[in-house]
Amino acid sequence: MLGNITLIPVVGVPEIRPGDDLARLILAAAQATAPIADGDCLVVTQKVVSKAEGRLVAFDGSDESKAALIARESRRVIRRRGALRIAETNHGFVCANAGIDLSNVEAGFAALLPVDSDRSARRIRDVIASQGTSIGVIISDTFGRPWRRGVTDVAIGVAGIKPVIDLRGTNDALGRELAVTEVCIADEVAAAAELVMGKSTGVAAAIVRGLNQEWFGPGDIGDVIRPAQDDLFR
């Protein structure tokens, strides 16, 4: 029997600066309101991870500077329209402007994606494990999609949780083998967490409590990246 899942915003995380110990600041904020517990998944937005890791660069707002930053942060541009670029980042994510972001960043700066978001997630997980609590961590970011209006949050890094669950070989409720075999639970968890974080509230992390414990274990965001040869849109 499946149980309930609770989405809990972590409020009170201060404005993050380069070099801050993000995991300890999130832990302290959660401790004051809703302490993190074994078996939770902690979702942390890319923005604060990038700030803590010093992934901020001077940016004058010009289209030329933007194009140069995108070129540095991406392998290739998939589509362009005006100043917009849909680019494949050095990690393999396909998103607008290679994930470079101006909102919730001080004027004159742009935030780049973490160099290795799985490593970012592992660092947070390790600090919390050192306090005796075993959790999964997902780093989330906000991506647009083809065909559908509105952005949603997705996972760009994971630690201690399997991002894609393979249902191959399991049967549906009528006993037939399932045609749809792989569910990206990491993206579903990131999307769920966004509902309690919002875009303009300064809530940079959320606890997702009650996930199927079979989903926890070694994981790698590379499992979410569809190889180009399997992709009909690259």
Add this chain to the structure above:
Amino acid sequence: MLGNITLIPVVGVPEIRPGDDLARLILAAAQATAPIADGDCLVVTQKVVSKAEGRLVAFDGSDESKAALIARESRRVIRRRGALRIAETNHGFVCANAGIDLSNVEAGFAALLPVDSDRSARRIRDVIASQGTSIGVIISDTFGRPWRRGVTDVAIGVAGIKPVIDLRGTNDALGRELAVTEVCIADEVAAAAELVMGKSTGVAAAIVRGLNQEWFGPGDIGDVIRPAQDDLFR
């Protein structure tokens, strides 16, 4: 201050047959475990909606029959590889095989998408409103995405909830105007609900409790469909 959100599976909904009063069956199942309350959003999977509405057609499993069904249910094919078609449905959704589905359907049949999923959502909402409970309803389906492995659930119909929230003109936590302006909360709610429904458990509905009440109101899934002229991938 944002509060918690709770995702509650509605267990005990029986196998649905054409002509069943789906809303009353879901209400009865919820009543026995977790009664639906004012301000909830009820997420119902497409599969049971299609079954209740008799959107089942005989299907022999051949590639020829599949191609004929896809042609009937879609406006155009966007990409093809082998027997797979990425098609734009008559509603405007872009998805694999025009949303035609074989899992959790009896052998010899395929389930088509509802003719008008907003109407399907409104019917469910109206029945529950007639019992004195005011909620939002989302019909969800499972779609793949370009570039990313694993499927996630998205919204294909809504009633009483705005699917895309426009943050234009609001400020981020540092007081700068937000660059990202529109969030597809309907897709995030559908994805969240999937986490308590799974693919092989026969749980066909979930209650999402604690959503921002400002998100409720008149809504239309057309708001989620990106017009072809704004789309870089059609």
